[in-house]
Amino acid sequence: MGTCMRPNKLNSLQWEAVTHDKGHLLIVAGPGTGKTHTLTQRVRYIIRNLPGGKKVLAITFTHKAAEEMRQRLSQQPAGVAAIDGAVTVGTFHQFCMDILRSFADKTDLPRDFQLASPEQIETLSRQAWPEKTNKERRLSLIDVSEWKAAAYDAPMPAGVQSYNKILRKEALLDFDDLLLEALMLLRKDPGILAALRGTYAHIFVDEYQDINAVQRDILKMLVGGETAITAIGDPNQAIYGFRGSDLRYFERFANDFPEATVLSLTDNYRSAKNILSASSQVMAGAGNVRVSALTARMYSEGRLIIHSAATDHAEAEYVTHQIERMVGGVSLFSFDSARVAGHEQQGNWSFGDIAVLYRLNSQRVALQKALDRSGIPYQVSGSAALDISEETIDQFYPSRPVEPDISVEKVSLMTLHASKGLEFPVVFVVGCEENILPLAMGGLTADIEEERRLFYVGMTRAKEALFLTRAERRFLYGQTHRNGPSLFLSDIEEELKEYEQPLKKKRRHQKDDEQLSLF
């Protein structure tokens, strides 16, 4: 989605980034600073000044981002044809797959290799490690992935050897293989490297904070000589450490690509002032030095509402009730103005403007129940936070063509991870509790600073209203948890917070209570 507040205009910092002519460039682009717009404009700027016969390469992390980039570039005045000839847009995996296919005869890989599906990997890993339990096998697969993504310069462990052997026998590669085999090919064959460097005068990399070792090494091979790099990203939004991304590469950009310039975009065009201030305070909470102050360019104050519910069900009811109020009397045929509180009456929000974000997919159950009862239309979007395979698939395969079905507006339910890159006028972050944010459950303790960034990502999705809710008692994974408020909440100054009390009981019930108390 991205922000597009100034479709054709650029502010001075964006302009500086777009027209930078002095070698490698890292653009630090916080939430809502016009990252995609700036990157697109820079690609266009570079294309205009390309030496004859040269092209640029634009690498994204997800297929969706690649699609968006293509679409934005084709809308440029230069025209579709000119852009098509000059730019290759794709994900890391697509780019590496193309290299391996183009130079198949220079590799040791099986001819016409295919990509292993998650089901094939499941089956073949049983063959590779027949003695292991399911849990052990899953852990082994993570080990394999970690070696392939970051530790490949160390000797290949026996586990990886046996797994690879089985895969190759079936002429299959896994996702990590695509990157690693491409890197190995580039290292081994200077001719191919020279050809690629000769083709691409400039390489663009989006979401650079999510880069891992093998991706960094591929870029280091490709960049140099006549080939320059522009990377863009936000270190405060690095949330994929659990799958091998390493924020250090962002910080080391200037070492990896000598004489690189680092520029920061600091004008936020998305979030209202209070929301932006609160999210910055959360980031700064741990004495974080990476924070570069963002300036709100939205004029509205915005609302930051804190609500504490007794249980996860009460929390879900609260969210549902708030959505009904904001969209305005959804469940009622008729109502009077008192049912829609003052400022909300001015809100021009429909279901599609609202997102409910959670840390764990399991939190969704209570929300869905409440929404189902209310009849509020909603959709669950994005992939599971910890489901690596699903996300990897999304990176590689083209998204399914949009069906010509009628479009409808719905409230979006998704994990905090899946919300990255999106924006909504109204955002609920539910489960702002100890042990959930930051996550520490079932023996799993997440990196607290990565959790902080994840919370920051969630908060900065909101444009006009942000609800941070929690449940004092939550039923999750078969037991009731009593969690205190998330420590991140205490990093927000009180002045910005608006506390909303639990829902008042319906009058009828109150009467009942009164009557009961008489006896």
Add this chain to the structure above:
Amino acid sequence: MKFYADLHLHSHFSRATSANLDLEHLWLWAQLKGIRVIGTADFTHPGWMKELKEKLKPAEEGLFTLKEEYTKEVKRGLPPSCKAEVRFMLTSEISNIYKRHEKVRKVHNIVFAPHFQAAEQIRSKLDAIGNLSADGRPILGLDSRDLLEIALESDPLSYLIPAHIWTPWFSMLGSKGGFDSVEECFGDLTEHIFALETGLSSDPPMNWRLGQLDDYVLVSNGDAHSPQKLGREATIFDTELSYPAMYKALSDPDNNKGLLGTVEFFPEEGKYHYDGHRVCQIRLSPEQTMANKGLCPACGKPVTVGVMARVQELADQRQGRKPPRWRPYCNLIPLPEIIAEAEETGPNSKTVNTLFFQMLHKLGHEMFILSDAPIDTIQKAGNALIAEGVRRVRAGEVSIAAGYDGEFGTISLFTSAERKARAIHQDQLTLF
């Protein structure tokens, strides 16, 4: 054949409806009220659809009747004088909430289907995009235009009527979530809209103020949330009894002979006729609202703008103009309310209920009493004050404090002096 139809109502599966909104009670009350064809309502709801299929059987083309076996229980409450055939037509109301032209729109629409297959097709398409189980009138983030398309695809005789088009919060022309024209709402499919529902807070003369509505037939329905409210507004047909005949009467501009007119509330009685704030107890005429710059004199916040003001905002015709294809109408007040006024008691009281059924036994269904029964027979069946009340309603000699911001308007048919006179005469003597 002349008959009354009320095609917008709800089942007990809709929110805020009475528990006895089942087919049996609808069948009973349609006869008490004098309505020949009623909507099934809520055919999008899976539970209600199941009941419809189980309890209804085909009658004339596109119409259904309640199977004999289900009438037994409720039959006991039916005065022989009211006994009549009742037909059901497959209908469902949808609450469409979506953004169009950067504004949130909330429009209620009624969808009509000529047979179960078409209704099922509409149901399954909507089922794929929203939750149909929570409410008999489902909330969908679906554009009205797209709902119309889904309806049209199900059968050539399926159609859509925008509901109570002036209600501020949920309607096509409403001040809060509406559009400024039919075309703005339905875009390229506008030509498939041929009828509009006036709703309780507006009557035909108000709608005639808009030249853009001249090409549409105006219909009225009761939007009942309990069986007792059935037929409080209705459309009068003069066709053979069948779905295609009724469709033709509504949709064929050259042949609207089949449409005799509508039965209306006094629009002032509707909940949103005037402007104001219910909590502040501030009721404003459109002129007063303008003088107050749209703000509530009590709390200073913008008032809820009612139907009258909205009509005036969009009006481009003088008051009293009749469009070329205008149909007659009459304003009625439900009989229980007239009795309640005469008896100085609540419309749900036992006194009113007793008198109501007593009159129905003697005279026939409510619609007959209200619009056709001679005044002296009403007097014999009820009493003089009730008879005078009916006469006054027919003559439009009614004083109403207009409804506003969700508050119904309040009627007064009699002055305190008249009531006093009645007390003296102990209601045995002829007063007038």
